[in-house]
Amino acid sequence: MPDRTAVTAVTDGTAEGLLTALYMYYYGNLRPEMVVDGSLPSFQQTLGAEYVFVKTDQISAEKVFNAIESKFSGQTRRCIGLSLLSAAEDKLFDIFRYILLAFKDPKHVDDREQFDFVIRIHKLTRNVGMEAHLLTGFARFKQTSQGVLYAEISPKNNVLSLVMDHFTDRLGNERFVIHDTARGLAGVYDTREYIIAEMPKNLRASFDEDSDEQSWQELWTTFYNTIGIQERKNSKLRRQLSPKYFWKNMTEHQRREHWQ
Numbered sequence: 676m677p678d679r680t681a682v683t684a685v686t687d688g689t690a691e692g693l694l695t696a697l698y699m700y701y702y703g704n705l706r707p708e709m710v711v712d713g714s715l716p717s718f719q720q721t722l723g724a725e726y727v728f729v730k731t732d733q734i735s736a737e738k739v740f741n742a743i744e745s746k747f748s749g750q751t752r753r754c755i756g757l758s759l760l761s762a763a764e765d766k767l768f769d770i771f772r773y774i775l776l777a778f779k780d781p782k783h784v785d786d787r788e789q790f791d792f793v794i795r796i797h798k799l800t801r802n803v804g805m806e807a808h809l810l811t812g813f814a815r816f817k818q819t820s821q822g823v824l825y826a827e828i829s830p831k832n833n834v835l836s837l838v839m840d841h842f843t844d845r846l847g848n849e850r851f852v853i854h855d856t857a858r859g860l861a862g863v864y865d866t867r868e869y870i871i872a873e874m875p876k877n878l879r880a881s882f883d884e885d886s887d888e889q890s891w892q893e894l895w896t897t898f899y900n901t902i903g904i905q906e907r908k909n910s911k912l913r914r915q916l917s918p919k920y921f922w923k924n925m926t927e928h929q930r931r932e933h934w935q
Contacts, residue, residue: 682705682708683710683724683727684709688712688713692731693710693767695736711765713728747777760833761802761803761833766799772790776790806830810830811842814842833855846864860872
């Protein structure tokens, strides 16, 4: 009997696409040995391999989503949500297998670390959660003459929604924009709700700095210099707590070249 050709499920890279693939697993006899994001530039078909292109279906995706909401614990749902925000290009099959296992054993899925994909999901969850947490402390807002607070971030993972959730709680009475320059996305909050939309990378040029903003930046830099005791400088620890790729969007680093 000839070996069965391994099947790769190709999705559009969205959460809905992955949920549609899961629906097809249960109701369409899809048994993939890999799930990939077909929208990535790195995706290439291999001669002789078998591919199933999953057409995202909102109704099918919603059915799987509702099942996840009703059957999975908050911790498991959190792991799925954060993992989907990861920048790891090979994440989808691990998430796919994690969800299948969770349907089989919803109470103990996160204890089943004998499976490599469970360990991977936990690692992705920690990575995304930590980056979002760090950005809530290191995002730097500037007052603009338009009366809007503006901040730029360039995270490795797609954590803009998590950062927006944090600042809508903290700055509920302020209008603000957080611009993810790495992805060309911006979260826009109007004191009632926020939306995330595609924005040009030169969005910053649309906002004029308030006349007092320069003075505030100088004051912040002076404060940072004052508390920075040279004898207690620990660059390794500092990079762990404030990753270097954050620095280009932080006022104190734009003005303190000797730390770079």
